[in-house]
Amino acid sequence: MANVLLTETCVRSCPYCFAKQYMSDADIKDSLSWDSLIYIADFLQTSGINHISLLGGEPLLHPQVAEFIQYLNQRGFMITVFTSGIMPESRFDEFCRKITSLPNLNLSFVVNVNEPRLSPKSELDKIKRFFSVFGPRCSLSFNIYRTDFNMDFTIDYIVDFGLNRHVRLGLAHPIPGQKNKYITPEHFHIVREKLLRVFESFFDYGIDPGFDCGFPLCMFRDDDLGKIYKYTGGRFSFQCGPAIDIGTDLSVWSCFPLSDFHKKSLYDFTSFNELIDFYSQKMNDVRKESAGLYPQCDYCEYRKKELCSGGCLAHVLNYFLLEGGYRNE
């Protein structure tokens, strides 16, 4: 699956945002063109990829987002839109009218939510309005960037609006050289304790938690892993690898936290596999020097057995940056 940016602007300014660096100089004019979308669709289909993720910025800000979804659907893609669910009033009605009129639509939304206590009311109203129309197509995404997080509200959203019973959990990672908020490894144990409590609540409501990349295996104890296995039905991993993001100008990079790490152009590659291989190799090169979050990652048996990648590579690159800029060249 490839992540395609439709816009480089967002309606929010989340303190943990891992796309912050990429978004900083962007303008709504810097949105994906039809020609680029067709090129990407051809590129992915040639590579045998039939699942595409649309993201941003805020992808729903793209003036032709409904047409893009309709087009990709006609091309046979499964489409996942990563969104905040926040749209201007004027655009929302038109978007709803168009999307709900489409038959046989293979579309889902992953709605990234922040805690209500930390969000303006106007945002919350818009998110609820989005859920009221698209609820059954939506699942939630929550990024952990502070240790006092509370996820109870996610259960309310899921129950009240009939959302999919799956929540994507992300650990906020550092962007090398930037000042976003993230969880440092020394605070992982606090996150662990709270997550296990969240998982218990989720289990009562039949909600599956899903780990995004970058969680290290050693963050959890052996008995935790048994519980997590039951809570997630065994669908969890501790990997960090290339996600492949494609920018509005067809630049490509491994993932947002690594958006400055060997950035290339889609035109440099002939297939998606070639892209994956390129970034896997580059990430492996770094991990040969420093395997993961902790010094002991270098010798970790679980990493050698590929049960864990050693956490998010952005942490490693961040250490390198502290040691000297030349390390990241």
Added chain:
Amino acid sequence: MNRILIYDYSPEHTLHFSGERLIPRVTRVEDIRPSFDEASSNNQVFTVWFDNPLLSLSDIRLDESFEGISIVMHLYNLGDLFTVMSSLDIFKRLSVRVFVSSSLRENFTSLKILSSLGIDCGLLLDSAKIDDDAFVDLGSYFFLSQIPHASIEPFDFIWRNLQNEKNLDFSTVFFYNPEKYVYVDAEGNMAFSSRDLFNNSYIGKYDPRKDIDFETGYKEKAARYYEHFMTLDSCSKCPSFHICNRELSKRFKNCTETFNSIFEYAEILDGIERKRNNTKELCQL
């Protein structure tokens, strides 16, 4: 009989053709079916030509009643894309080719959209100046994209005829070819083009008992072809002459480079065995 007669359909004036190959030209959607029914009663209908350069594709409502009719549409643009894509299922079932004007830059992209969605289409070379880069880009999409897609004229014509003819005059795609098409007005006057008909430059009167004189048109064409080499200008030395035929030299900023690229792409494609996703019956323009 080789001739294909093109005439403006009018419900009021019925031309009594019989045993001919016909192209009724209409400007209203509601005339497509009756023009076809009338023409096909005693003749073979090559295609129905819907020619309305003021309309957008999204303004046109087609339905199952048009099944079995080959339709070529000459339009301004696609119009509202969401509406067009919502009608794709019916477009895929019908035998339709959609041509849009080259006067709009966005139309080059629209053709990529249509082609990639399996709708046969084409670019009308109807503007005084055509964007070289957009034209080459569209050509590269047609010839080099590895994903199966529907035809885009005139590139498909070039590709289909690359090995067959020395002279690839693709004006035939736009219903101008003195060796193939004859325009007939309501009085039975005949000309080799719509413009000639309008200017009263007739080649004769339609008579079902007589074959049409193609000799004149052919001679004119041949003379033009050979005169080309006598004129010492950039066209006479242009390696892509057999694609352009001097017809388009003033429309492109750098026509030699443009058509060299198209010719190269066509040759690359010719060397590649390709699968097309389109097996529909279409009139061979």
